[in-house]
Amino acid sequence: MATAVKSIELQAVEARYHDVDHVYGETRDIRLLGFVFFLLADCLLFSSFIFSYIYLRTSAPAWPPFLDGKQLPWFDTSFAAMNSIVLFGSGVTMHFALESWKNLNKRMFNMWLVATIVLGIGFLLGQAHEYSSVGITWQGTTMGASFFTLTGMHGLHVFIGVVYLIILGLQANRGVYTGSKYFGLTAGTLYWHFVDVIWVALFFLFYLW
Amino acid sequence: MDAAVFERIVAFLGAIIVGVTASFQLKNEWKVHGLDAQVTKLLLGLMAFGCVLALLASVHFLGDHHV
Numbered sequence: 001m002a003t004a005v006k007s008i009e010l011q012a013v014e015a016r017y018h019d020v021d022h023v024y025g026e027t028r029d030i031r032l033l034g035f036v037f038f039l040l041a042d043c044l045l046f047s048s049f050i051f052s053y054i055y056l057r058t059s060a061p062a063w064p065p066f067l068d069g070k071q072l073p074w075f076d077t078s079f080a081a082m083n084s085i086v087l088f089g090s091g092v093t094m095h096f097a098l099e100s101w102k103n104l105n106k107r108m109f110n111m112w113l114v115a116t117i118v119l120g121i122g123f124l125l126g127q128a129h130e131y132s133s134v135g136i137t138w139q140g141t142t143m144g145a146s147f148f149t150l151t152g153m154h155g156l157h158v159f160i161g162v163v164y165l166i167i168l169g170l171q172a173n174r175g176v177y178t179g180s181k182y183f184g185l186t187a188g189t190l191y192w193h194f195v196d197v198i199w200v201a202l203f204f205l206f207y208l209w
Numbered sequence: 210m211d212a213a214v215f216e217r218i219v220a221f222l223g224a225i226i227v228g229v230t231a232s233f234q235l236k237n238e239w240k241v242h243g244l245d246a247q248v249t250k251l252l253l254g255l256m257a258f259g260c261v262l263a264l265l266a267s268v269h270f271l272g273d274h275h276v
Binding site: 074198204 | 213219229230234245253258
């Protein structure tokens with residue numbers, strides 16, 4: 001009986017796009033919940049490393065720590081602030097991309113998606129520049145180990161996100177998604193926002209604290 | 210121009226543009242219902258907060274001891 005009664009939302013979608021898939025409509029929320037649980041699990045992964053870093057830092061006698069009798073340098077806040085804005089900007093463009101898709105504007109969707117990918121690659125190049133000029137290594141100190149582990153893990157997420165967005169773009173242009181069926185794009189947008197938000201925490205912990 | 214000054218100017222201007230845009234996106238999303246909309250609101254809000262952090266860093270209010 002429950003399946004016989006269409007939800008108001010489903011009726012609205014059907015009226016607008018005429019390509020509604022009932023199976024999709026019924027399973028979308030379950031898949032979305034699964035994806036949100038995936039993001040929460042990823043959040044826990046980052047949290048465990050972040051709390052390790054906080055513990056190591058607060059229990060250290062001096063910060064930045066000393067290596068061979070010399071205190072290590074702080075990280076470059078100016079460059080990190082600029083690079084952060086590149087990543088946050090990509091979150092905004094990704095949101096615009098999804099909104100363009102919802103409004104059935106494929107040209108603008110492609111434009112915003114490409115902008116997101118370019119900004120994501122720009123952030124990764126910025127991180128590569130940071131790694132080459134930071135003046136510390138992975139080994140030797142808890143500062144270096146924490147920094148490279150956390151930012152490296154985040155960078156891996158950004159890289160996977162860029163690949164994910166490229167695949168989504170290809171799928172969208174091959175007709176995999178329609179005006180009412182675009183769960184992949186929603187998931188991609190949530191993932192990208194998640195990656196942005198993780199960077200907010202890392203930016204504060206390594207560059208501002 | 211010193212590279213650090215240039216980076217802070219870009220961060221300052223970018224933080225305003227991106228932060229204001231994210232806030233408007235959050236405002237537009239505010240009345241939308243559903244799990245994806247709720248998660249998006251949370252993430253957009255935190256992203257706007259990140260822009261505030263970048264803005265404060267660009268004017269030496271935060272992270273100044275790192276210089």
